[in-house]
Amino acid sequence: MHHANHYYGHSHVLARYCGLDDADPPRIQGYLQHGWNIGDGMAPDHEYVPGVAKFVWSERVRRRAWSLGRREVYVTGAPWAYLVAMTPDPGARREGTIWYPFHGWEGQHIVGDHDSLIAEIRDTETGPVTVCLYWQEFRDKRVRALYERAGFRVISHGYRGGWWKDLDPGFLYRQLAEQRRHSRVASNRLSSAIMYGTLAGCEPAVYGDPMQLEGEKSAFGGQARIVREWPEMHGKQLDLSHARALATAELGADRLLPPAELRRLFQWPSLREDPDFELTGVLTR
Known part of the structure; x- marks a missing residue:
């Protein structure tokens, strides 16, 4: 495999x-x-x-x-x-926003201003905020501390695994449980997490500095094409019915x-x- x-x-x-x-x-x-x-x-x-x-x-x-x-x-x-x-939705009361900053991966790290992103999150979200970091940023004590000092709950869903090591069959289960605790899902880029959260019943939002990967290459048009092709999926308040229809189709x-x-x-x-x-x-x- x-x-x-x-x-x-x-x-x-x-x-x-x-x-x-x-x-x-x-x-x-x-x-x-x-x-x-x-x-x-x-x-x-x-x-x-x-x-x-x-x-x-x-x-x-x-x-x-x-x-x-x-x-x-x-x-x-x-x-x-x-x-x-x-996994039937337990119907528990949802509260606040789960926020996914754009993340790097094992081969590339993120370049961007976390402080300005934090300021925009605080100015936008009215309820409690959970910031979910990719394991790479979560392990970086400096980055994690920035979000913790802002008063956010900071978590990671775990490792994605790679080369048959550090496999984590529970990753998506934890992600679904966390998303169903929140009424909103947000990120600074349109991404899997936004599609997932929308399908899981959250109201989506995409805003803030999209940040960059070190040496990022714009495959298939990159971030510029995403903004151009899906403008209605960018903003602090989106049309929920449209977003759910899109997530259903894309997933x-x-x-x-x-x-x-x-x-x-x-x-x-x-x-x-x-x-x-x-x-x-x-x-x-």
Whole structure:
């Protein structure tokens, strides 16, 4: 299995949905999109073997991949959408905002002014604020202290994993639980976290200095294209019905496959039960 298929516990969530062992998911025979993507669904820094199946979240991404010459591309929906479908909202009272500053990754760090971002958050949000940092920034005591001194609750959802190490099957579960505690989700860039929070029932917002990655390259048009193509998803107060429709489409939440079909695409083992088996409590289409 390509190591990126394990990011954020994606393979574990999908194995559970398919009725298989989510502690030791089978090998996915192909490449699974692992983040909201304005390109062909695949990370531009990874190498891919021609002819191997690619599993993307949405029809929009599938069409773009096809236009770029990618073949063997299938829409499966995002693992997050399956998790939301499998996890009924407890209906607890929501309060405040969960805020996701744009983050770096293991190969690139963030360059930006956290102080000005903190000031804008304090001027905008009226309820309690939870700031969720990527593990890299969370481990940086200087960065973490900036948000803590501002009076924010500061957390991290954990490690995404990489190269079959530091795997964290509970990552998305913690993220969903945290988002369902909050009434708003916000970030300084339109991102997976915004799409996830919107699908999980939060009101989204995108504002503040978008910051930069060290040596950031504008793949597929980069941040400028995101602002240009999705202007209605930028601002401190967004049209909620439009945002939810967009998140549903971008995450393929309206395209979820039955467990038997997903197992067939991934070349996972069939269950002994009826081939039309549906996992109890799971929404299937």
